[in-house]
Amino acid sequence: MSEKFDAIVVGAGPAGISCAHDLAKGGANVLLIERGEYPGSKNVMGGVLYRKMMEDIIPEFYKEAPLERPIVEQRFMMMEKESALTFSYKGLEWGKEPYNNFTVLRAKFDQWFADKAVQQGAILINETVVLECIVEDGKVVGVRTDRPDGEVYADVVVLADGVNSLLAQSLGFHKEYKPNEVALATMEVLKLDKKVIEDRFNLEENQGCTIELFGDATKGIVGTGFLYTNKDTLSLGVGTLLSGLIKHKIKPYELLEYVKNHPMIRPYIQGSEPQEYLAHLIPEGGYNSMGKIVGDGVIVIGDASQLVNAIHREGSNLAMTSGRLAAETVLLAKEAGDFSERRLDHYRVKLLDGFVGQDMKKYKDSTHHFEKFPQYFEQYIPMINRAASQMFTVDGSSKWEKQKKIMKDLGSTKEKMKLARDIYRAWKVVK
Amino acid sequence: MGEQKNAQSIEAKQYLVRFNADTKSHLHVKDEDICLTQCPDKICTIFCPAEIYKWEDIRMHVGYEGCHECGSCRIGCPHQNIRWEYPKGGHGIVFRLA
Numbered sequence: 001m002s003e004k005f006d007a008i009v010v011g012a013g014p015a016g017i018s019c020a021h022d023l024a025k026g027g028a029n030v031l032l033i034e035r036g037e038y039p040g041s042k043n044v045m046g047g048v049l050y051r052k053m054m055e056d057i058i059p060e061f062y063k064e065a066p067l068e069r070p071i072v073e074q075r076f077m078m079m080e081k082e083s084a085l086t087f088s089y090k091g092l093e094w095g096k097e098p099y100n101n102f103t104v105l106r107a108k109f110d111q112w113f114a115d116k117a118v119q120q121g122a123i124l125i126n127e128t129v130v131l132e133c134i135v136e137d138g139k140v141v142g143v144r145t146d147r148p149d150g151e152v153y154a155d156v157v158v159l160a161d162g163v164n165s166l167l168a169q170s171l172g173f174h175k176e177y178k179p180n181e182v183a184l185a186t187m188e189v190l191k192l193d194k195k196v197i198e199d200r201f202n203l204e205e206n207q208g209c210t211i212e213l214f215g216d217a218t219k220g221i222v223g224t225g226f227l228y229t230n231k232d233t234l235s236l237g238v239g240t241l242l243s244g245l246i247k248h249k250i251k252p253y254e255l256l257e258y259v260k261n262h263p264m265i266r267p268y269i270q271g272s273e274p275q276e277y278l279a280h281l282i283p284e285g286g287y288n289s290m291g292k293i294v295g296d297g298v299i300v301i302g303d304a305s306q307l308v309n310a311i312h313r314e315g316s317n318l319a320m321t322s323g324r325l326a327a328e329t330v331l332l333a334k335e336a337g338d339f340s341e342r343r344l345d346h347y348r349v350k351l352l353d354g355f356v357g358q359d360m361k362k363y364k365d366s367t368h369h370f371e372k373f374p375q376y377f378e379q380y381i382p383m384i385n386r387a388a389s390q391m392f393t394v395d396g397s398s399k400w401e402k403q404k405k406i407m408k409d410l411g412s413t414k415e416k417m418k419l420a421r422d423i424y425r426a427w428k429v430v431k
Numbered sequence: 432m433g434e435q436k437n438a439q440s441i442e443a444k445q446y447l448v449r450f451n452a453d454t455k456s457h458l459h460v461k462d463e464d465i466c467l468t469q470c471p472d473k474i475c476t477i478f479c480p481a482e483i484y485k486w487e488d489i490r491m492h493v494g495y496e497g498c499h500e501c502g503s504c505r506i507g508c509p510h511q512n513i514r515w516e517y518p519k520g521g522h523g524i525v526f527r528l529a
Contacts, residue, residue: 036521040526041527042523105528106528127520127521128521146520166516176505176511177506184503187529189529242503242506245477246474249477250477257439260437275447275528276526276528277447279480279499280499281502281506
C-alpha cells in the first residue's frame with residue numbers, strides 16, 4: 001500500500017461515507033478506511049436519518065435505500081413514575097415525498113451508503129484500523145494502519161473516526177473528553193409483528209413514529225430515552241451523561257431495563273423479543289467542546305468533531321453535511337494544489353456559517369446548563385405531571401380551587417421565584 | 432416469559448451480540464495498584480455497559496471479549512488508569528442491526 005491518494009477518509013459512518021462519496025464523484029482518488037468487518041458493524045444510533053442532508057449527497061435516495069419507516073409523528077413524553085404528560089405532532093406531509101426523516105437500521109443502511117461511494121469510484125477497505133496519522137514537517141501526509149506495510153499517503157486525510165477520535169486527539173486537536181461531555185446510550189432492537197406495531201402506535205403501513213422520553217426514563221438524570229418504530233422491530237434506548245451515571249452510581253443496562261419495564265412504556269413493547277443490545281457514546285459537549293477541526297493536510301468531520309445537536313437528537317445529518325463540505329473543500333484545494341490549513345479552513349468557515357455551526361452555537365450552553373441544574377429533570381417534570389393530574393381529575397372542586405392548589409404545590413414564594421428564574425434561564429440557553 | 436426472551440440481565444443482553452474477539456486485549460489497566468489502593472468506588476464496574484470490568488478481590492478483571500468499544504471507561508476512569516485502543520481491524524464487536 002505505498003500508493004498515494006488525493007484523500008484518505010478514516011471511518012465509514014455517515015460523515016466519512018458522505019465525504020468519500022462526494023470526493024469520488026468530484027473526480028478525486030479516494031481511499032475510505034473502515035475498521036469494522038463492514039461499514040455499519042461498529043456504528044450505532046437511535047435510528048433517525050434526516051432526508052434533506054442525505055439528499056444533498058444522493059438525491060431521491062429514499063427510492064432505493066434500505067429504510068425502515070418515514071416518520072409522520074414525533075411524540076415527547078414528560079414522564080413520572082406512574083404518569084406522563086405527552087405532546088406530539090403528527091403530519092401526513094411527512095409521510096410522502098419529499099419526507100422529513102426516516103428510521104433506519106445502521107448496519108444495513110451504512111453498507112448500502114458505502115456501496116454508493118464505491119460506485120462513484122471510492123476505494124473501500126474494511127477490517128483496517130488507522131493507528132496514527134503520518135506527520136511530516138507539521139503536515140499530515142498519510143496514515144499508518146494495522147496492516148503489514150500499512151502506510152498510505154495522501155494530500156489530505158479526513159478524520160471521520162467517530163466519538164472516540166483517538167487520531168484527532170493525538171494530533172492535539174482536542175483534549176480527552178470529560179464525563180460530562182459525552183452521553184452513554186444503550187439500546188435494544190426489539191422484534192415485534194409489523195401489524196402490532198402499526199396498531200400500537202396508531203400508524204398506517206409505511207408510517208413511523210418516534211417518541212422521546214424525558215424525566216423518569218432517566219430517573220431524573222440529564223438525558224433522554226427514545227422509542228422508535230422500525231418496520232418489524234422497535235428501537236428502545238436510553239442515554240445519559242456519563243457523569244450522571246457516575247454520580248448516581250447507576251448501571252446503564254439496569255436503567256435500560258427500568259425504561260423497558262416502565263408502566264408508560266411496557267405496553268408498547270409487550271411481547272417483543274430483544275434481538276440486539278448496543279452501547280455507544282454520543283458527543284454532547286456541544287460547541288464549547290469542539291476542538292480544532294482543520295490543520296495542514298487534515299480535516300475532522302462528524303462525531304469526531306463533536307457535531308451533535310443533543311436538544312434536537314440530530315447528529316447523522318450534521319455528520320453528512322460536514323462530510324459534504326469537507327469534500328467540497330478538498331476538491332477546491334486539489335484544484336489549487338494547496339492543502340495547507342489556510343486553504344482547508346474553507347471547510348470550517350462553511351460549516352460554522354451554515355445550519356451546523358448556527359445550531360451548535362445556539363445550544364452551546366444547554367448540556368452544561370441542564371447538568372448544572374438537575375432540578376429540571378428531577379423536580380419540574382414531576383411538578384407538571386402533578387399539575388396535569390390535578391387539573392384533569394374531576395373531583396367536585398372548582399377549577400379555580402384546582403388552580404390555587406397547583407400554585408400552592410409550586411412551593412413557597414421563594415421556591416416560585418426560583419422556578420421562574422429557572423424557566424427564564426432554560427429559555428436563555430435554548431433561545 | 433423466561434429471562435432469555437426478555438434479556439433482563441447483562442449476560443442475556445450480551446448473548447444477543449456478535450463478537451469476533453481478538454486473542455489479545457485492547458483494554459489495559461495501566462497501574463493495577465491504583466485500582467487496589469486509590470479507587471474505593473471502582474466505578475468502571477458500574478458504568479461499563481457490558482460489565483467488562485469486574486473486581487476480583489485484589490485485581491481488576493478485564494473481560495475485553497465482550498467490549499462494545501464505546502470508550503466510556505477511558506473517559507470515566509477517575510484516575511485515567513485505562514489505556515484504550517481499538518481492537519485489531521475486523522475484530523471486536525460486530526453490530527448486525529441498528
